Amino acid sequence: MSIIKRFIAGAVCPRCGEMDCIRTFRDEEREYKECIRCDYEESMRLDGAPEIEELETRVNRENGPEIEEGAQPLLFTVNPSAGRKDH
Template sequence: MTVVKRFVAGAVCPRCGQMDCIRMYRDEEREYRECVRCDFEDSQRLDGAAEPAELETRVNRAKPVLEPGERPLRFVSNPVKKDG
């Protein structure tokens, strides 16, 4: 199956802000859009289902809640001794 890519008249790229540089195409599951000037790419599902949830990492994980009376550990660097 050949993929037909069509330009979207009047569309503005969300990354570079240039007009008339976005083209769209689709396959059986997704619809894609891309900018020919700045290589922006985006896609969405055709069936309307939600995208898979983002994997939990140490960066996006919620901060732990401290119990009453608990305090976080604070690490303090050792003072530098000056010779004198």
């Protein structure tokens, strides 16, 4: 089976902002969009099932921030005189 890639007229690339450089094609499972100028790629499933992909955050990152031994958190308190207007 030959893959036919078609340009999307008027489409703007979300990465580089160029117009008329996005093309689309599909295989048996997915539909793909790609930019020919900046190598942006995007795909989605044809059956509409959601992609189960967890975003990387500081909580699920494998190598978290290094904490020095004996380090203590900073505690910020409200300055009681900050809201007063004594002149």
